[in-house]
Amino acid sequence: MPAPTVTPEAALLADALDLEESQLAPIGREPLGEGTVAGFRLPGEAEAYAYVDTSLLPVREETGLALEGVARIWMHPADPHLPALAPVAFGEALSILLARLGVHSGGTPVLVAYRPGRRAVVRAAGDGEPVWVKVVRPRRVERIVELHTAFRSAGLPVPGVTGWAPDGILVTAHASGTPAIDAAATGALAPELLLDRVDELRARIAAAPFEGSARTSIATRRGWYESRLRGIDTGIDVLLDEIPRDGGPTTSASVGVHGDLHLGQIFVDAGGQVTGLIDVDTAGVGHPADDVAAFLGHTIASATLSGADASTALWDVADAAAARWRDVPDSAPLSAAHLIGHALAAVDAGDRARARGLLRVAAALCDGRGEHKGALMNAFELA
Incomplete structure (x- = not known):
């Protein structure tokens, strides 16, 4: 396996704290503003985390080290963007x-x-x-x-x-009911029944009286994800090239959407009726495909992280969702964008095999191979 690449963020942090880059354990990196925010666990028995932010976004007050025009560094929980x-x-x-x-x-x-x-x-x-x-x-x-x-x-x-x-x-307050991710993973709800409830929920959200736009489409992040995946290893580069580079949504933003709808945001009762919905921060007027893609991408990612029985049940939900929503415009490329993001997270966690599997699933969704039962799981497990 290639030696870990020293990132610019790690080099900045190591210099600021007088540490070796090898002493810093990466815990994730995300786009923020025009740059990134990268987190690292620091050496020592007590858990301590530091973040390097190159977004150059303005804050009310600096809470750590500010390198003018370059980056800011803070120790958790002193996040300058979240003063509370x-x-x-x-x-x-x-x-x-x-x-x-x-x-x-x-x-x-x-x-x-x-x-x-x-x-x-x-x-x-x-x-x-x-x-x-x-x-x-x-x-x-x-x-x-x-x-x-x-x-x-x-x-x-x-x-x-x-x-x-x-x-x-x-x-x-606390949401009422059982998290839908638990009901799906245990097989307590049949995939088609669960998706019926999700479609009913989507229709109710579409009719909600929103003012303002939903969160920016995941399509805008695809290039950022890809740029950080490329060059990690040849296999990942090849898989990225197999995923069609469709642009953002081609349909108009015209309906109410949650913006990040997935099984972890939905709560249900024993009969499958939706009893709770959380994390509505991303909601507003948007593209119907954004919620479809978020649901499918998160379900697939969850299936790849679950134990055998739960994984099988979640792959069944993903298969049913891919078949049900295959005609929703832009759903395949947007789902692929979600999966590329999950692949980057897998690489950051040191699991390149899972990253490659997620990219194979993304390619299968885009070229129509993911519309049959078992096809998505087979693509993930392909040697």
Whole structure:
């Protein structure tokens, strides 16, 4: 296997902290602004993480080292784009915040999701069920509150907003039901029934009274993903060349979409009825194919990370989704863009075999080989 390539971000961080590049463990890299934000675990017994941000996006206040015109470096949780993250990450401060909203919380808050520079999700113990605290860029929080209101006014089961603050904090109730990813992975819901419920949900979202555009289409990120995959090894380069380079959506943005719809965002009851929908930050007027592609891409990625039984069940859902939505304009190239992104994440995690498998699935979707039962899994497992 080729020796790891020293990235510019790793070199900057090593120089700033007086470390060797080999002491830094990469944990991910994402596009941000006109650059990237890359995370690294630092050496030592205690878990410590540092981030190198080359986006050059303006922030209210620097929280680490600012290299003018080059990059900024910060230690988690002092994310300068998310000024509310540091206080929320500590139990005592979060308990005081929640108490002001009438929520009694105990125990240590758990950071369940973090996209540096973009958002974080913290779970706190509430009165009988968890309370969810989302930290976002301050300029986005009011828009997200409006989206929750729009979903709820359309009768969609989005958790209620308990409170919010202009520095980028949103507190919501717990979603009702079982995560659809669990119901799908255990086979508790047949794929076609599950997809019927998803289509019903998509139709209800399409009719919601949104103002403003949804998150920018995943197609805009494809070039960024590819540029970081190329040159890693010959096999990956060859597979990238097999995936057609279609552009962005050719249809007009005309309906309400979630923007990042997948099984992890949907909650269901025992009969498969949708009882909860979360993470609506990305919603707005957009392209129908964006939600189809997000669903298919995430389902495939989840299948490749699951144990044998769950993997089989999720591949069945992916097969059914690919067949059902094959005529949705632009769904195949957008699904491929999602899978290229998942492949980059696999490479960052040191799993190039999984990355190659995901790219083979992307190619199969684009050339029509993924429309038959078992075809997607076979493409992934191809030696």
